[in-house]
Amino acid sequence: MSLKMQEELGDDVTVLFVQSQEATPEQAEKFIYNKRWQNDRSIWTTEQPFSVAIEGLPSGALLGNDGSVLWSGRPTSDHSKVMDMVNEQIKLAKKGAKGMSPTAAKANGEYEKGNIAAALKMLDGAPEAEKADAGKLRHSLETRTKAKVARLDWYIENGDYDKADKLLATLQKGVAGDEKFEASAKTAADKLAAKELAQEREAAKAFAKVQKLMLDGKGGFDDIAVKQLTAVTTKYPNTRAAKRASHLIDLSKVSDS
Amino acid sequence: MRFVWIAAATAAIAAVAPAQQRQGAVKVGDVPAYTFSRPLVNGLGVKSLADLQGRPVMVEYWGVH
Numbered sequence: 443m444s445l446k447m448q449e450e451l452g453d454d455v456t457v458l459f460v461q462s463q464e465a466t467p468e469q470a471e472k473f474i475y476n477k478r479w480q481n482d483r484s485i486w487t488t489e490q491p492f493s494v495a496i497e498g499l500p501s502g503a504l505l506g507n508d509g510s511v512l513w514s515g516r517p518t519s520d521h522s523k524v525m526d527m528v529n530e531q532i533k534l535a536k537k538g539a540k541g542m543s544p545t546a547a548k549a550n551g552e553y554e555k556g557n558i559a560a561a562l563k564m565l566d567g568a569p570e571a572e573k574a575d576a577g578k579l580r581h582s583l584e585t586r587t588k589a590k591v592a593r594l595d596w597y598i599e600n601g602d603y604d605k606a607d608k609l610l611a612t613l614q615k616g617v618a619g620d621e622k623f624e625a626s627a628k629t630a631a632d633k634l635a636a637k638e639l640a641q642e643r644e645a646a647k648a649f650a651k652v653q654k655l656m657l658d659g660k661g662g663f664d665d666i667a668v669k670q671l672t673a674v675t676t677k678y679p680n681t682r683a684a685k686r687a688s689h690l691i692d693l694s695k696v697s698d699s
Numbered sequence: 700m701r702f703v704w705i706a707a708a709t710a711a712i713a714a715v716a717p718a719q720q721r722q723g724a725v726k727v728g729d730v731p732a733y734t735f736s737r738p739l740v741n742g743l744g745v746k747s748l749a750d751l752q753g754r755p756v757m758v759e760y761w762g763v764h
Contacts, residue, residue, distance in 0.1 A: 444759045456756045463762035471740050473763045486740035491733035491748055494760065495724030502759040503725060509752045510730045517759060524757070531755040586753040592744030 443517045444502070447528065448484050454532045457484040460491070462499065468696045475693070476662035482605070504528065507535045508582075543572040546579045553583050556612060559620035587617070591626045598633050601646040601682035606634060645678035649687055656690075663694035 448457040459479075461470040467488045474480050494503050494514040503514040504524055512527050513520065534540070538550040545568040553561035561583060568576035590613060597606035610630055617623035633639070652670040656662060667690075674687040725731050734747040745751060 444757050447757060454754055456751050456754060458751070458756055458758045460758060460760045461763060462760040463764050465763045467737060467740075470763060474740065480741065482741065483743075485742055485745060487735060487737075489733075489735050489737060490760070491735075491758070492731040493724045499762045500759055502757060505731075505748070505751070505756040505758065507753055507755060508730070509748060509756075511725045511727050512755075513727065514725060517757070528755045528757070535754055582752065585749065589744065589750045589753075592746075592750065594744075596742060596744035 443521055443524075445479060445481070445484065447525065448481065451528070451532070453483065454535075455528055458491075459484060459486045461486070461488045462490055466696075468693055469698065472663070472693045472696050472698070475656055475690075476698075478657050478662075480657055482602075507531050507539075542579070543568070543575040545569065545572045546575045549576070549579060549583075553586075556616045558583070558587055558613075558616040558623065559618055562620055587623055591623070591630070594627075594630050598630060599682070601642060601649065601686065603634065603639070603643050603646055606630070610634060641678065642681050642683065645674065645681040645683035648674050648678065649683035652687070653690075663690070668694050 444457045444459070447455060461473075465473070465488065470486065470488050474486055492503070494501050496515060498516075500517055501515065502517045504512045504527055506512045512531070513524060517524060536554050538547040542550065545564060549561040549564040552564060562580060565576040565580040565583070590609070594606055594609045594613060597603070597609060610627065613623075614627045614631065617627055652667060652674060655670065656667045671687040671691050671694075675684045675691070678684050731748060735745075739745060748756070
């Protein structure tokens, strides 16, 4: 259910999968590849951030836009109820929470359109009576923008340059006029424009092809995939793609249980 | 002797304990806080639950067996 939800709603929802049986992180990651569940949006972990006190799997919890628990139970039994709640949260995120002051509501709208600097400026200029509400939203929007910058850095560090380029372009446009976030975007832009990255970009494309084969084809770590991963490590030594390919080769050797 | 055993056991538990212990069972209205101690698979720069605020988060518990 959650994979389908992620596919349908894209970045409007985050799905965090928590492997809660006794498997190592490596076994869990290998399992995800073998099942072809890996995608570019869902996040996976073997650390349980909290318990939902429900026997059996799958189980889960839905956190709202503010991080509070809205529901916990079995996702398969409560599918339509959960989907309604998720859609309601997305609607609220875009329109602004109920009872928001006029300035905060307007700033939230600007932020949702991608105009980050304009939204922050609007909140800084909120009238005295709306300062508390504006300050609360500013803190939240800053945290969300930092998360966007962190995602951009993650794309760069993991050699996902196409996504990094796209996110950078959106971010640069949105933060223009905000000194702090402009500096963060510039740091990322400098990294992406570095000459040394030319080979990294080529290596990333070669790695992406193998990864696609593992996820779209027969799936998993068959001999062909391992051979192609090895070719990436040989052709592009000391690149991030080679490091990722080596990691997958190591995973192929991990016992399934 | 008993004290030595307890001290050794406590030290051993502390050595393997994660950086931040997970919380107990959550209920509706709680705001769970958690910082992950290991990198997440396809982590997208996320280090804690707080990094995910702003949009709904579906946390699904699953198993490999």
